[in-house]
Amino acid sequence: MAEDEKDPAREVIAQYALAHFRYFRTADGAVYSQRTGHPVARPMRSQGTTGSHRQELIVGLYRDGVGVFNGTAIKEALDLIEALAMSEDVQPVHIRVAPGFDGATWLDLGRSDGQSVRIHPTGWDITVPDPREVCWKRTQLTGELPLPVKDTDGKGIDLLLRLTNFANAQAECLAIAWLIGCLAPGVPVPAPFLTGPQGSGKSTGGRMLTRIIEGMSGDLRRAPKGEEDLIAAVAAGWVTALDNLSHLGPDLSDAMCCIVTGAESVKRALFTDGDVHRSAYRRPLLLTGIDVGVIRPDLAERLLPLRLEPPLVRRTEAELWAEYAEVLPIVLGSLLDLTVKVRAAEAETPTDLRMADFAHLCAQVDAATGFGSLTAYRASLDDLNDDVIEGDLMAQTVLQHAETIAPGQAQRMTSTEWLHCLSRLYSGDELRPVPKGWPTTGKVLSDRLKRLQPTLAARGVLIDSGRTKEGRYLEMARPAAAVEPEQTRLL
Secondary structure, three states: OOHHHOOOHHHHHHHHHHHHEEEEEOOOOOEEEEEOOOOEEEEOOOOOOOOOHHHHHHHHHHHOOOOOOOHHHHHHHHHHHHHHHOOOOEOOOEOOEEEOHHHOEEEEOOOOOOOEEEEEOOEEEEEOOOOOOOOEEOOOOOOOOOOOOOOOOOHHHHHHHHHOOEOOHHHHHHHHHHHHHHOOOOOOOOEEEEEOOOOOOHHHHHHHHHHHHHOOOOOOEOOOOOHHHHHHHHHOOOOEEEOOOOOOOHHHHHHHHHHHHOEEEEEEOOOOOOOEEEEEEOOOEEEEOOOOOOOOHHHHOOEEEEEEOOOOOOOOHHHHHHHHHHHHHHHHHHHHHHHHHHHHOOOOOOOOOOOHHHHHHHHHHHHHHOOOHHHHHHHHHHHHHHHHHHOOHHHHHHHHHHOOOOOOOEEEEOHHHHHHHHHHHHHOOOOOOOOOOOOOOHHHHHHHHHHHHHHHHOOOOEEEEEEEOOEEEEEEEOOOOOOOHHHHOOO
C-alpha cells in the first residue's frame, strides 16, 4: 500500500480506542474512560501513579499488535476523543461506595478484576457491576479488600470487638452503627473520636475500623496544616482517619464540619484565568486523640465519642495484625449481613437530633438487634455538651444567669446590655478581669450565643433574637417544662 493511502496514526489510535473503551464525562466536565465491560474509570488527563488512560491505551495498542506510536499521534487522538466525549451523557464516578439501581448500593473491593459487593434489600452478592450503573474511581489510597465470607451468623462482629479495646457496650454499638453508615453513600455519619488513656489502643482501634472499609493498606494520618491539604486528602479516599489530634483550631473544626455533612470547594482551575474547578465532598471521618481541648459546639454535634481502655494482656503488633488479617473476610461478611438486616428494619426518625439520618440508622440498628444504639447516641451527645460547656466560660456564665429566670419566663435586652450583664456576673465582687476571648462588643456576643444555641437548648436555656421599634434584642428564656440534664440522659 502506498504511503499516502495509509490512515494517519491518530485515526488508527482513535478507532482502536473507541472500539475498546467507553468514554463519558462527569458533571464537572472531566472526561473518563472505561475498558469495555470493566467498572473502573480512569481520568483522561491523569498522569498519576495509579495508571493513566494514556498508559493503558499505549499498552493495549502494543499487545494487540496495532503498533507503537509517537507521543504526537497519541495526543492528537486523545484530544479528539476527549472532544467527542463532551457530547456523551453525564455519569458520576465514585470512590469505594456508590448508589446503584433498584435501591441497591455497591462496595468496591479494590480488585483488579472489578469484583464488587452489591448490597440490595434481600441480601448481598459479589459480582462485577454494569459500567453504566457504577463507575469506580481508583486512587493510591484505594486498597484491596478480601472477598467477604457468606453466612457468618454474626461471628465477625464478635471477632472484631474482641480485638478492640472499647470501654463499654455503648462504644461498641456506636462503632458498629458507624461502620454500617459508612456503607451508605447518602447517609452523613458523625465522626468517631476514639479517646482514652495512653496505651488504650486508640490508633490500633482506629486502623481496625478504617481497614474494614479501606483494606489493609488503609492507615491513619496526621492532620493536614491547611484546609486545602485536608480537602485533597479527603477527596482521594472514602474514610479519612486522622491520628493523635491534640488541638482543633477554628479553621480545622469548620472544615471537619463541612466534610461530615457535605460541602463544595470551588477554586481557579490550573493554567487558566477564568475557569474554575469544582469538588463536592462528603466523607466519613475518624479521629483519635487523648484530648483536643475546647470543642466548638457545631463540631460537637458531628462527633461520636468512643472511649477505649488499656487491655489486660498486651500482644505484639505482628501477632495482632496477623489475626486481624485472618478474620477480616469474616468481619466484612458479618458487617454486610447486619447491614442488610438493619436496612430492612422499620423505625421512626427522631426529630430532635441534628444528625437525623444517623439517628434514624441507630433506631434501625436497635429494631434489628436490640443494641440500644439510639440511647447510646443521645448519651454521647449529652457528654459532648458537657465538654463544650466545661470549656466555654461564656456558656457557664449564661447558664448561671439563667438560674435567676423562672421557668416559663423570658428576659429580653439588647446585645450590649447582655454583654454588660454577663461581664458583671463573671467578674463578681472581686472584679476579676474577663478572660482572653471574651466578647468585646454586643455584636460579638450575639454571634457567640448563636453558635452556643444548640448546647444551651440541651440544658433548657433558649436564646432567641428579634427586632422591635426600639431596635434589635436578644431574649433568654427557660421553658416551663424544662427537662433536667439527668432526665435527658435517660430518654
